[in-house]
Amino acid sequence: MSEVALLVEGLAAGYGPLKIVRGVSLACRPHELTVLLGRNGAGKTTTLSAIAGLIPTMEGTVSLFGTPQTGTTVDRVQAGVGLVQEGKRVFRARSVEDNLRLGGYSIRRTRGAISDGIDRAYERFPILKEKRRDVAGSLSGGQQQMLAIAQALMPQPTVLMLDEPSAGLAPAIVEQVFGEIASLAKDGLCVLLVEQLIDHSLAVADRVAVLDGGQITIDTDIASLDNLDRLRESYLGTSFTEAGSADGRERTPRT
Numbered sequence: 001m002s003e004v005a006l007l008v009e010g011l012a013a014g015y016g017p018l019k020i021v022r023g024v025s026l027a028c029r030p031h032e033l034t035v036l037l038g039r040n041g042a043g044k045t046t047t048l049s050a051i052a053g054l055i056p057t058m059e060g061t062v063s064l065f066g067t068p069q070t071g072t073t074v075d076r077v078q079a080g081v082g083l084v085q086e087g088k089r090v091f092r093a094r095s096v097e098d099n100l101r102l103g104g105y106s107i108r109r110t111r112g113a114i115s116d117g118i119d120r121a122y123e124r125f126p127i128l129k130e131k132r133r134d135v136a137g138s139l140s141g142g143q144q145q146m147l148a149i150a151q152a153l154m155p156q157p158t159v160l161m162l163d164e165p166s167a168g169l170a171p172a173i174v175e176q177v178f179g180e181i182a183s184l185a186k187d188g189l190c191v192l193l194v195e196q197l198i199d200h201s202l203a204v205a206d207r208v209a210v211l212d213g214g215q216i217t218i219d220t221d222i223a224s225l226d227n228l229d230r231l232r233e234s235y236l237g238t239s240f241t242e243a244g245s246a247d248g249r250e251r252t253p254r255t
């Protein structure tokens with residue numbers, strides 16, 4: 001088994017004095033896609049935010065290849081942590097290529113390194129090359145998600161975290177985006193995918209963890225996941241369906 005890329009041990013994090021997640025431990029490896037499932041409000045985004053350094057760690061540690069991460073978000077980007085936040089956060093009024101360039105400027109790099117990164121992005125996502133002069137806001141939902149991922153890849157992370165990349169996408173597009181995410185793991189990245197879509201996620205995941213009430217309640221590799229119904233019903237709520245979410249919040253499909 002390869003070296004652990006991202007190690008989270010006993011993590012507690014929240015907002016102000018409010019502890020939202022506690023005792024969260026996860027180990028993710030290169031070439032591995034771990035899906036972190038959980039219903040609305042379970043603390044998934046809070047966990048990713050703490051790993052990325054967007055909010056402080058109240059307890060526990062986050063390590064990257066054995067090095068504890070105590071610095072700012074920028075320090076963590078430089079150390080190799082990438083985060084694609086929920087909601088396809090691209091600069092809609094800027095061109096596709098400008099968006100990639102901006103992704104590269106989050107770390108100090110030479111002009112050559114940025115253009116190499118852009119070339120790599122176009123190789124992985126040929127549609128972005130085709131649309132490189134178009135404004136990001138004119139892309140479809142799926143294409144914007146690809147752009148958000150390509151932007152996060154610009155600093156060449158070793159760990160890539162994605163927060164509900166399926167949100168707002170039509171099912172066929174979700175499969176395409178998940179296929180791209182799975183291929184990132186196959187190519188060697190350590191991928192931590194936060195999702196609510198159980199079936200789509202399990203189809204591409206190597207490991208699955210479930211966050212419920214701010215704590216990890218299941219953490220297993222997919223091959224050892226013996227009772228999918230238990231995962232679905234006990235931990236994600238019986239009202240959960242892939243068409244909507246546990247609280248009935250609508251997700252508007254986009255192409």
Ligand SMILES: Nc1ncnc2c1ncn2[C@@H]1O[C@H](COP(=O)(O)OP(=O)(O)OP(=O)(O)O)[C@@H](O)[C@H]1O
Pocket residue numbers: 015020038039040041042043044045046047196
């Ligand atoms: N900035 C904030 N200040 C205070 N409380 C917050 C803040 N952000 C989130 N929370 C609370 O923390 C809890 C966990 O939220 P979080 O966004 O981490 O859940 P989630 O699992 O990502 O949910 P979702 O599926 O809706 O994205 C919720 O009760 C939420 O109301």
Ligand SMILES: [Mg+2]
Pocket residue numbers: 044045046086163
């Ligand atoms: Mg969230």
